[in-house]
Amino acid sequence: MIELDLKSEGVRGVNSRLHSLPKNTNQRHWLLKNPQGQHAIACGLDGPFTVEIAGHVGFYCGGMNKEAEIIIHGHAGVGVAENMMSGLVRVTGNASESAGATGNGGLLVIEGDASSRCGISMKGIDIVVGGSVGHMSAFMAQRGNLVVCGDAGEALGDSIYEARLYVKGRAENLGADCIEKEMRAEHREELEKLLERAKIKAKVKDFRRYGSARQLYNFNIDHADAY
């Protein structure tokens, strides 16, 4: 494991070091110390490396990640793993707003709670939250899975498209066009796999599934109240 100090080298120094790694490097395991809540740490990585961060991070940590495995040993600020393409981002603590926003692929695991707008406009990413998520989570969620082991805040899945939402706790207030849907075998199987990949312990049978009623897909004046 190679150590880099975010305090002395700064985000620029550390990111450019990680960006310059060739994909076939054998320097595959990195430890970033002293993050001190700095922003844009380990964003734009592109390769099968493991990057562990010892402490709390600021905004957009792991943004647009491709292939890398990023483990944040602490809490994460706004937009952790935003627009992730592939790979894994794990937050051992809590995450702030817009976690996994617009993500296209890969897996984001938040072991604690996530704040509002978790999975907003998600486009294929899988997100597993060990705790609860805040309001407006999965707003306009297009594709991918959001698993919430705690409760979901207000207006879950507002204007949702094809993403699948699994919530273990309460999800009493669903957003426009979001409805509870039947858990079929395929969904149970999918959820089982997601929890396993995320290494989060929970029983599939305790979850309910939510998704789009597909009533807002084409404008209809009789649904204008919902817009």
Add this chain to the structure above:
Amino acid sequence: MDTNIPRTVPRKSATFDDYTLSEIRRAASTGIYDIRGGGAKRRLPHFDDLLFLGASMSRYPLEGYREKCGTNVVLGTRFAKKPIELKIPITIAGMSFGSLSAQAKEALGRGASIAGTSTTTGDGGMTPEERGQSKTLVYQYLPSRYGMNPDDLRKADAIEVVVGQGAKPGGGGMLLGQKISDRVAQMRCLPKGIDQRSACRHPDWTGPDDLEIKIHELREITNWEKPIFIKVGGARPFYDVALSVKAGADVVVVDGMQGGTAATQEVFIEHVGQPTLACIRPAVAALQELGMHRKVQLIVSGGIRNGADVAKALALGADAVSIGTAALVALGDNDPRWEAEYEKLGSTAGAYDDWHEGRDPAGITTQDPELSKRLDPVLAGRRLANYLKVMTLEAQTIARACGKSHVHNLEPEDLVALTVEAAAMAQVPLAGTSWIPGK
């Protein structure tokens, strides 16, 4: 009694004019607002209300064609390691693949490259045709983030964070189901044929403080190489530009209300935002107040049609202009040769704006394979390049007449206004007076 009383001629109301009446009937029968493409169609104070003074006793003109009059512009000198240099101060504005056909996007790239300028992606991501044919390509970073990915981000020559558009400041995008073809659907990760609403707010930042951090992230991902633009609609140009500078922009794009859109509610296009002419001086004032004029470049768009408009925008303090509608017209949009087909669609050449329906006879604002085949990207690109050349020559003609060896040397002192409104907005004297309203 005289039975032969003269009748007054039938008189239509100026308030309830034909258009207004037809809109009331349309609304009454459909129950839904009117959606269309294009920009504000009403008459607004505009560049036509300004005139150049030209040289005279106290100013020395330059010889046309002989004496050099520079037109190049460098964008992104503030922070970017690789600023972009354009031969002409006219860029092609962001127009999405989805709203436009792949052929049209390719043609825009071709035309811009021949002319030595940049083109811009749009809401819907970057297509290989467009990247391939565009020497300098600006990649838009929009609220929807359709197609957004780090590889395209790194392939771009500059990044434009879209906060708003002049046609609809405060509004998101819409692309109706008819235009969501397989390819468009795939690029946007959405099912085919559904109405697609692009968000009006970015998903992971809210105010200028957050945007500053977002821009920092984009710079980190692209190794601080690319110029970062912020595009705002003409809402509060003074504050929007000042806050863009604070957020770390290299370039600010201000798009006035005449600016085109692919599709929005008519009420939005005509009633929200300020005219382009009203936006420039406040934008420049913000830059000057921060000591950033010419350091953070200003691009102005919304209703730019010819070299005179270009010269006037530059004289008021812009570094470059951007064109959307005019570029589409140069490609062949609304061409009278398709009149019979426009009529079938209930319109006429020059007025056709139902771009959201995807049935454009000119093959530009459509995803229909048959219609889009009508546009030859090579030929259309050539036409755009010709048009850009004419605009540039026109701007140079004016600059030389005003004695300027570079179009950027044009200044407000070269201008007068024909109307009190234009004089107030442009902060130049009313023609024949030394009066600048408010001064």
